[in-house]
Amino acid sequence: MTEKIVSVKNLQVSFDTFSGKVHAVRGVSFDLLRGETLAIVGESGSGKSVTCRSIIRLLSKNASIDEGTIFYEDEEMLLKTPKELRKIRGKEISIIFQDPMTSLNPTMQIGKQISRPMIHHLHLSKNEAKRRAIDLLDLVGIPNSEERYKNYPHQFSGGQRQRIVIAIALACNPRVLIADEPTTALDVTIQAQIIELMKEIQKKTGMSIIFITHDLGVVAKVADRVAVMYGGKIVEFGKTEEIYYLPQHPYTWGLLQSIPSLEETEEDLYAIPGSPPDLIHPPKGDAFYLRNPYALEVDLHFEPPLYQVSPTHYAATWLLDKRAPKIAVPASIQRRYDIYHQRHKEGYDE
Amino acid sequence: MAKWIKFIGKRIIYMLVTILLISSVTFFLMQKLPGSPYGNEEKITSAQKKVMNERYGLDKPVAEQYLLYMAGIARGDFGISLQFGDQPVGKIIAARIGPSVQLGIQAIILGTVVGIILGIISAMFQNTWIDTSTSLTAILGRSVPNFVFAVLLQLIFAIHLQWLPIGLWDQGFYSTVLPTIALSFAPMADAARFVRTEMIDVLHSDFIELARATGIGEWEIAARHGLRNAVIPLITILGPMVASLLVGSLVIEKIFAVPGIGEQFIKSILSNDYFTIMGLTILYSALLVAVILVVDILYVLIDPRIRLSEGDEE
Numbered sequence: 057m058t059e060k061i062v063s064v065k066n067l068q069v070s071f072d073t074f075s076g077k078v079h080a081v082r083g084v085s086f087d088l089l090r091g092e093t094l095a096i097v098g099e100s101g102s103g104k105s106v107t108c109r110s111i112i113r114l115l116s117k118n119a120s121i122d123e124g125t126i127f128y129e130d131e132e133m134l135l136k137t138p139k140e141l142r143k144i145r146g147k148e149i150s151i152i153f154q155d156p157m158t159s160l161n162p163t164m165q166i167g168k169q170i171s172r173p174m175i176h177h178l179h180l181s182k183n184e185a186k187r188r189a190i191d192l193l194d195l196v197g198i199p200n201s202e203e204r205y206k207n208y209p210h211q212f213s214g215g216q217r218q219r220i221v222i223a224i225a226l227a228c229n230p231r232v233l234i235a236d237e238p239t240t241a242l243d244v245t246i247q248a249q250i251i252e253l254m255k256e257i258q259k260k261t262g263m264s265i266i267f268i269t270h271d272l273g274v275v276a277k278v279a280d281r282v283a284v285m286y287g288g289k290i291v292e293f294g295k296t297e298e299i300y301y302l303p304q305h306p307y308t309w310g311l312l313q314s315i316p317s318l319e320e321t322e323e324d325l326y327a328i329p330g331s332p333p334d335l336i337h338p339p340k341g342d343a344f345y346l347r348n349p350y351a352l353e354v355d356l357h358f359e360p361p362l363y364q365v366s367p368t369h370y371a372a373t374w375l376l377d378k379r380a381p382k383i384a385v386p387a388s389i390q391r392r393y394d395i396y397h398q399r400h401k402e403g404y405d406e
Numbered sequence: 407m408a409k410w411i412k413f414i415g416k417r418i419i420y421m422l423v424t425i426l427l428i429s430s431v432t433f434f435l436m437q438k439l440p441g442s443p444y445g446n447e448e449k450i451t452s453a454q455k456k457v458m459n460e461r462y463g464l465d466k467p468v469a470e471q472y473l474l475y476m477a478g479i480a481r482g483d484f485g486i487s488l489q490f491g492d493q494p495v496g497k498i499i500a501a502r503i504g505p506s507v508q509l510g511i512q513a514i515i516l517g518t519v520v521g522i523i524l525g526i527i528s529a530m531f532q533n534t535w536i537d538t539s540t541s542l543t544a545i546l547g548r549s550v551p552n553f554v555f556a557v558l559l560q561l562i563f564a565i566h567l568q569w570l571p572i573g574l575w576d577q578g579f580y581s582t583v584l585p586t587i588a589l590s591f592a593p594m595a596d597a598a599r600f601v602r603t604e605m606i607d608v609l610h611s612d613f614i615e616l617a618r619a620t621g622i623g624e625w626e627i628a629a630r631h632g633l634r635n636a637v638i639p640l641i642t643i644l645g646p647m648v649a650s651l652l653v654g655s656l657v658i659e660k661i662f663a664v665p666g667i668g669e670q671f672i673k674s675i676l677s678n679d680y681f682t683i684m685g686l687t688i689l690y691s692a693l694l695v696a697v698i699l700v701v702d703i704l705y706v707l708i709d710p711r712i713r714l715s716e717g718d719e720e
């Protein structure tokens with residue numbers, strides 16, 4: 057058994073649309089390790105959802121996976137028939153979506169929605185499935201589970217509904233949970249509770265989690281490692297600490313600067329200027345070129361390769377090239393560097 | 407339970423008010439109807455006419471006639487037919503309503519069941535030739551007048567194949583088959599189009615996506631998650647469907663020589679049979695209003711999101 061449970065290599069996904077071929081994912085590679093939480097961070101439209109849905113091949117009809125390999129354990133997901141895929145979906149790999157208000161069938165008792173996958177995959181009897189569903193409701197923190205089994209989605213709050221969605225996802229004890237912005241639609245306190253719940257469950261079951269979000273602020277609380285996506289590519293990845301305190305890519309700097317903090321007022325809140333690249337005609341050079349205050353001439357013509365920062369940390373920016381001019385990083389990022397070096401001082405001294 | 411009594415009671419009161427209004431409007435419109443109920447008007451003397459008018463109470467002032475008529479309705483007396491041998495209107499209706507109701511119910515059941523199936527197949531195979539052909543069928547069913555189908559059905563199944571009687575009401579269920587089919591095209595087309603749209607909508611919703619993500623197959627998803635959500639809203643067009651059925655049955659009953667109420671309606675209009683026209687108009691509107699009540703009740707029963715009162719929300 058290897059360390060990796062999911063391994064994605066050079067994934068390229070495009071959509072046929074009325075206005076042309078949208079190159080949503082353009083060569084993404086990453087590994088998900090056993091028991092870890094990997095966060096995928098990026099602005100809206102950067103390809104986070106498409107990347108993760110490709111793993112269980114849950115893409116719309118106009119999508120095509122043009123290149124790449126996706127391994128789950130030692131099975132190549134791209135070679136699976138629909139029937140084989142259905143055996144993996146919900147059993148080995150589960151997914152939960154952003155909006156708990158629309159993720160549940162409004163006309164079906166929530167208990168039935170939780171037990172259905174267990175009857176389907178684990179061949180439990182109705183009664184066994186019901187018993188387990190009630191246990192799951194307890195696990196995700198829905199009080200009076202026995203009575204509430206029979207309730208319909210509209211009888212629950214948004215946070216409770218997301219708990220129910222999590223219960224459905226966990227029903228068959230999956231090895232991998234893909235959480236696609238599971239807390240974005242919830243308010244901050246509920247967000248924290250849901251994240252807490254997911255961590256707790258992970259501790260119990262040892263499953264791996266891919267946690268998608270566009271908010272780097274949330275990531276620190278959940279992730280072991282972080283991949284930053286921009287324009288259909290991973291532009292930086294590393295351990296959470298490395299992304300937070302030793303970020304290398306100007307886009308990551310931008311994301312870090314736009315984390316709202318308690319001290320800052322509304323006006324201070326930073327947003328990366330400009331808009332995401334056109335994915336129908338992707339730029340030849342660095343996709344972040346136009347929005348990058350630290351852009352170099354070379355960015356216009358050539359895509360930067362991934363530079364290794366540490367054995368666990370990589371970033372795709374020409375700034376890391378030996379020939380690149382030395383630039384002064386933004387003050388707030390420099391402070392992060394300082395904190396990092398402070399923390400690792402003992403280490404460096406040795 | 408108390409909630410139900412209050413809910414239904416309220417609806418019934420609305421219903422009665424609606425019927426009252428409709429009967430009043432019908433009554434005054436009748437006054438404006440050109441011609442008189444007496445067949446060959448030139449041939450009867452004014453003396454004869456006077457006697458007849460007195461006999462039917464048509465000589466009284468309009469206001470008094472109105473009050474008398476409404477009082478009659480309240481007692482369940484719809485007056486006397488001016489045309490059909492002085493029989494009470496209520497009795498004529500009672501004698502003729504059976505075949506019409508039977509046809510109507512059969513047609514609506516056949517139409518909606520087939521319509522739902524077609525709609526779902528269409529949605530599952532969206533934008534394929536299967537979808538195109540079922541959609542085309544639905545458009546035909548909606549736009550071709552049902553008497554065309556009626557005549558075609560007679561031509562094929564009664565005259566050429568001789569499987570079924572061409573008309574009349576004398577062979578039990580067999581006699582009902584062709585008129586039922588002819589009558590079911592409109593509700594079938596409505597249901598098919600409606601269910602297709604709803605189903606396509608539902609199949610694109612997040613909870614269907616989540617069901618897919620749990621590994622459940624497409625047909626099970628359609629049956630378990632799609633169907634109920636797509637069919638519930640069908641109840642809302644049940645009212646208009648019944649209305650179009652009522653209208654449709656006028657012609658169909660004529661073509662198949664069904665001794666139903668539709669035929670009666672046409673005859674009474676052609677002969678200015680005031681009381682029968684009014685009686686039937688009130689019957690039709692009462693029917694429609696009753697369907698709407700049933701729709702409301704069905705909605706509460708079938709859709710878990712609708713509750714009679716807040717109370718059990720969190």
Ligand SMILES: Nc1ncnc2c1ncn2[C@@H]1O[C@H](COP(=O)(O)OP(=O)(O)OP(=O)(O)O)[C@@H](O)[C@H]1O
Nearest residue numbers: 071073078080099100101102103104105106116270
């Ligand atoms: N069904 C589709 N048809 C056409 N284009 C699509 C489709 N699904 C996604 N895309 C495109 O693919 C790109 C990536 O979309 P994706 O949903 O992965 O973004 P995301 O990073 O998850 O963003 P968000 O934070 O908004 O969820 C977007 O430009 C989007 O417009």
Ligand SMILES: [Mg+2]
Nearest residue numbers: 104105106236
């Ligand atoms: Mg997304």
